[in-house]
Amino acid sequence: MNKKVSDAVIRRLPRYYRYLKELERIGVEKISSRELSECMGLNASQIRQDFNCFGGFGQQGFGYYVKVLRKEIEAILGLNTEYKAIIIGIGNIGQALAGYKNFIRDGFRIVAAFDVNHTLVGNTIKDIRIYPMSDMKDYLKENNIHLAIICTPEAAAQQVADELSKAGVDGIWNFAPIDVHVDGICVENVHLSDSLFTLTYKMREADQAGVY
Amino acid sequence: MNKKVSDAVIRRLPRYYRYLKELERIGVEKISSRELSECMGLNASQIRQDFNCFGGFGQQGFGYYVKVLRKEIEAILGLNTEYKAIIIGIGNIGQALAGYKNFIRDGFRIVAAFDVNHTLVGNTIKDIRIYPMSDMKDYLKENNIHLAIICTPEAAAQQVADELSKAGVDGIWNFAPIDVHVDGICVENVHLSDSLFTLTYKMREADQAGVY
DNA sequence: TAGATTGTTAATCGATTAACAATC
């Protein structure tokens, strides 16, 4: 049994994946950990350590094939399957995600949306039909849905998460500005504002450094 | 001069801020590091260490006043001022952010949007006027803008960032799926997909754990 | 073979946690 991979490593994987896809796109076939470290601003040892959590993908004395590495990381991230997803709450952010083409490229297919607002129900957004919230439970029973994207207001998010958990989705991607927590299924809380506040922190800090 | 605060601490600050605001909202006036550690799932020592990077906000033998602590962290994050922001690229995500009310609550005011698409130019979205991309430079010269939110496609993002840097905004909040980098000003790259891929990684892992 | 670069072990560094004196 493999030793548990640390969260720090896991959070770097999508970034590796991005850079490798770009390298592949511009026609780079082969790369060493040193070269990759330079373009990503990481330490070469760290890169090798990271990859070796999952087995060796390189060739000694040579480096890594970009395509091989990209495919391996793709598989590690679970991106070699199709995911069927629903969106709950089709306001600002729900609508934006419904129309976000990049997700489709990576195998995510949004098959339905749910909302409490009856003026929205029955409409479609980017070919995605909007159902009443009350239909969600039955919909999940009849369709095999892997992923639920919560875009409701804060007040509704935890309750929706509980329902989703009971209905048996595999994962929740939560955009409501609150940490939802449910046992047994995977949750990723996004918190757009957190990243904004980290930015304002840095801006204030830079500002003060300039003054002194 | 204070020792540099580590990135790990900085990334926890917005989370403290969220919890403290919620505690304040539900009428909690006083809290100890132990109580806060229990509701946030952190270690009490860590919480005290974190706060003490910025000076002591508590009272020995008593704990912390929620309101005091919230205000202190608000100030540390630089949220006690108004920020004027512009959005560049008013597609899916740009529109969602334009309409995101939570930002206004925290002192962010989006005053203009820019886009290359001439069919959008002249329209308003949530009272925000859309200008042609070519006007951005002049607009920034005439208005004191603190923050720019990049919501362009990947291909345009780095060039836009360079222009923004030259025009002298203080910070860039980037939603294009690429790491933009500019010298001298603060950048926060968001990468929605990274968080999604972290989720699918965990889902795959949980799935396999179930099998064995 | 010689050169290069991986995979992996060992050393270092920093972050987290524990302990406790200070003090409200």
Added chain:
DNA sequence: TAGATTGTTAATCGATTAACAATC
């Protein structure tokens, strides 16, 4: 005062970096 909890120093733990043997 006694009890509680902070602020802070010390100990531990884990992550990052360095070093090097394995090997292509």
